Amino acid sequence: MKLLNQSLKYLSISILGIVTVWSVVFYMNMLNEIKGSIDEGLENYKRIIIRKAQVDSSILTKTYFDESFFTLRKIGTDKALGMRDSYIDTEIYMQDADDQAPEPEPVRMLTTAFENNGQYYELKVANSMVEEDDLINELFWDVVWLYILLIAGIMVVNNIVLKKLWKPFYDFLKELKSYRLGSTQKLPATNTQTKEFLDLQQAVSTLLQHSLAAFEQQKEFIGNASHELQTPLAMVTNKLELLFEQDDLKEGTAEKIAEVFQIIERLTRLNKSLLLLSKIDNKQFLDNREISLNDIVRQTVSELEEISSFKALTTTVDEQDKLLINIDPTLANIIVSNLLKNAIFHNAKKGRVAIILSKDTLRVSNTGATEPLDSAKVFNRFHKTEAQVNGTGLGLSIVKAIADLYGFAISYHFDNGIPANHSWRVHRPCAYLMQSF
Structure with missing residues (x-):
C-alpha cells in the first residue's frame, strides 16, 4: 500500500473515531435538552393541577387520560410519603381526528403524589412526544449526514493536500527507479523545499556517488585483470605451439604438453566466463x-x-x-x-x-x-x-x-x-x- 493511502487510512480512522464520539455526545446532549424542557413543562403543569384541585374538587375524580393529559387516584399515606417525582418515557392510547381507533403514542410522563384535605392522591401528568420524536429523529439523521459529509470532505481535501505534499517524493522515487549505474549521467533529483525530502535526496545522492565510484573501480579492475591474465595465457599458448612443431619431441613429452595446452584453454574459458558474469552482475548489457x-x-x-x-x-x-x-x-x-x-x-x-x-x-x-x-x-x-x-x-x-x-x-x-x-x-x-x- 502506498504511503499516501496509508496516511489517508490512519487519518480517516482517527477522524472516524473522533466524529463518532462527538456525534454520540452531541445527540445525547440534545436529547437531554429536549427531555429537560419537557420535564420543566410537566412540573409546571403539575403545580397548576394541584392548585385547581384545591379549588375544584371535581378534578380529583378524573381517573383516565383525555385531552387534558392527566389522571388522579387516591393512595395510602405510606405509599404517598414514599413517592418521589419520576419522569419516564412511555406510551398511551390516544385517538386523533384521522384515527379510526385509539393508537399508542409516545409520551413523557410525570408521576407524583400530593395531599388535599387530608387525602393523598397519585397524579400522572403526560406530555405528547410525537413532535419531539420527529425532532429527535430528524436531528439524528442530520447528525448522520453531517458525519458522512464531514468524513467525505476531510478525505477529499486531505487526499488533494497529501498528494501535493508527497508529489516531490514520488517524482524522486521515479527517477531513482530509472537510475542505472554506469549509464545514467544525472543523479536523481526533485524540485522541493521540504527539509525531509531534501535530506533524503542528499543521502541518496551521497550513497549513489559512493556506489558509482566503487562500480567504476570494480569495472576497471575486472577489465585490467582480464587483460593482464589474457596476455600471459596467450604467450604460454604460443610457446606450447612452438614446442609441438619441434621434430625431436618425444611422445611422452608431447602428451604432457597437450595436457598443459588443455589446461591453458580451460583457464582462458574460465577467464572469459568470469568476466561475462561480472558484466552481467553489474548490468553492463543495456542494449535491450x-x-x-x-x-x-x-x-x-x-x-x-x-x-x-x-x-x-x-x-x-x-x-x-x-x-x-x-x-x-x-x-x-x-x-x-x-x-x-x-x-x-x-x-x-x-x-x-x-x-x-x-x-x-x-x-x-x-x-x-x-x-x-x-x-x-x-x-x-x-x-x-x-x-x-x-x-x-x-x-x-x-x-x-x-x-x-x-x-x-x-x-x-x-x-x-x-x-x-x-x-x-x-x-x-x-x-x-x-x-x-
Whole structure:
C-alpha cells in the first residue's frame, strides 16, 4: 500500500473515531435538552393541577387520560410519603381526528403524589412526544449526514493536500527507479523545499556517488585483470605451439604438453566466463530489444550440428509458438548456446536433445545420466559433477544470472524414464505458475 493511502487510512480512522464520539455526545446532549424542557413543562403543569384541585374538587375524580393529559387516584399515606417525582418515557392510547381507533403514542410522563384535605392522591401528568420524536429523529439523521459529509470532505481535501505534499517524493522515487549505474549521467533529483525530502535526496545522492565510484573501480579492475591474465595465457599458448612443431619431441613429452595446452584453454574459458558474469552482475548489457528466441535457437542448433553429429545425437525443435522477449541480443545468444551445449556435452551416445518453444517458455531436454542432479546446487558457480571435469562449472550459473537480471525463472526437472531425461526450462514467472512438466 502506498504511503499516501496509508496516511489517508490512519487519518480517516482517527477522524472516524473522533466524529463518532462527538456525534454520540452531541445527540445525547440534545436529547437531554429536549427531555429537560419537557420535564420543566410537566412540573409546571403539575403545580397548576394541584392548585385547581384545591379549588375544584371535581378534578380529583378524573381517573383516565383525555385531552387534558392527566389522571388522579387516591393512595395510602405510606405509599404517598414514599413517592418521589419520576419522569419516564412511555406510551398511551390516544385517538386523533384521522384515527379510526385509539393508537399508542409516545409520551413523557410525570408521576407524583400530593395531599388535599387530608387525602393523598397519585397524579400522572403526560406530555405528547410525537413532535419531539420527529425532532429527535430528524436531528439524528442530520447528525448522520453531517458525519458522512464531514468524513467525505476531510478525505477529499486531505487526499488533494497529501498528494501535493508527497508529489516531490514520488517524482524522486521515479527517477531513482530509472537510475542505472554506469549509464545514467544525472543523479536523481526533485524540485522541493521540504527539509525531509531534501535530506533524503542528499543521502541518496551521497550513497549513489559512493556506489558509482566503487562500480567504476570494480569495472576497471575486472577489465585490467582480464587483460593482464589474457596476455600471459596467450604467450604460454604460443610457446606450447612452438614446442609441438619441434621434430625431436618425444611422445611422452608431447602428451604432457597437450595436457598443459588443455589446461591453458580451460583457464582462458574460465577467464572469459568470469568476466561475462561480472558484466552481467553489474548490468553492463543495456542494449535491450525485442528478440525472437526461435531464430536464435535455429541458428545455434545449426552451429552445433557438427558436435551433435559426432556424438550421433538426434536434435528436434518443436516451435509451438513464437517466443519474443525483451533482452540484450548477446545475452539471448548466451542463454540458448549454454543450454544447448550443456544438453549436448552431457548427453549419452546416440541420445537425443528436444527443444520446445512456446509463447512464454524455452524448454531444453536431453538424455543422460540415470541419476538426477542436485537441484539445490546445479545453478551454483563452479558446481560440477564427476563427468564435468573439463568444464568451468559456470555455464548454467551464467544462464541463471541472465534470467535473474531480466526477471525470468529457470528450473530443472529429472524424469526417471527409459531413457532418463533431464529438462531445463526458462520461463516468465506467470508461465511457471500455470504450467508443469
